[in-house]
Amino acid sequence: MDKSPPEFYKPAPPLRDLQFLEALEQNPHLTQRELSHRLGIALGVTNACLKNMARKGWIKIKKIPPRRIGYYLTPHGFAEKSKLTYRLLSNTVRQYAAAKRNIARKLLAWEKAGIKRIVxxxxxEEMEIAYITLQGVNLELVGIVDDDPAKQKxxxxxxxxxxxxxxxxxQPDGVLITSVQAKERIEKHLKNHFSQLDLKVESL
Incomplete structure (x- = not known):
């Protein structure tokens, strides 16, 4: 029975390729099942990715004793890994800058509206960007809250x-929802429990 993880995790192709190349650079003797579990990708997808990389000349597949297979990066594979790393890093920097501009716009609007104390x-990770951006405006971060007991205290x-x-x-004037993933749940919680307060609520 195939116990590989369900295919609910689907990283973008460039990131997935980089994850494969990094894993194989560290250990070319990983089995397909081990790769599947390490990367959280279905076994069938793992097999298809390895075949595709071999076809592109990024890896070379060799039989190794006893009855195993090794996946070795070729010079072309190492070069592609460097390109993917640079491309993804550049994208991350651009996304960070865009997020920072978006948050700054919202915080400045609050400042102009007379908001002083925020939670x-x-x-x-988005909250860290919000905190850095907060340093450029005249708003005071008076508290941080989270639903997860493991994060509290x-x-x-x-x-x-x-x-x-x-x-x-x-006693905040405004609440900034700093978790994109939990945005809807947090909005619902604020509406159900704090609607009596005159709070400005914004999300990232």
């Missing part, structure tokens, strides 16, 4: 993360 709701930016029911104690 971040949702611990995430941890200090972030010198602020102890609290449960959402502690939001009122901060």
């Amino acid at each position: 971040f709701y949702g611990v995430s 941890v200090r972030f930016f010198g602020i102890e993360i609290q449960a959402p029911d502690q939001l009122i104690q901060y």
Whole structure:
């Protein structure tokens, strides 16, 4: 029975290719099943990707004793890995800059509207960008809340993360939803539990 992970994780092709090349550079003797589990990709997709890379000349497939197969990066494969790394890094920088501009626009609008005290709701990588952007505006981050108990009581930016029911104690003027993934759930929670407060709510 095939116990490879379900194919719900589908990284973009360039990222997937880079993950394959990095894994094979570290250990060319990985089996297809081991690669499948390491990368969280279905076994059939793993097989197809390896065949495609061999066809492109990125890897060379060799039989190794006892009754195993090795997947070795070729010079072309190493060159392609470098290109993919540069391309993905460039995309990340562009996405970071775009996110920072978007957050800055929203925070500046709050500043002009007279908002002073804000709370971040949702611990995430996006929240780190929001915090960096916050340094350029005249707003005070008075608290951070998150639904996940594992994140609560941890200090972030010198602020102890609290449960959402502690939001009122901060007396904020606005709440910035800083988790894109949990946006809808957080909006629903704020509407159901804090609608009586005159809070400005924005999301990233």
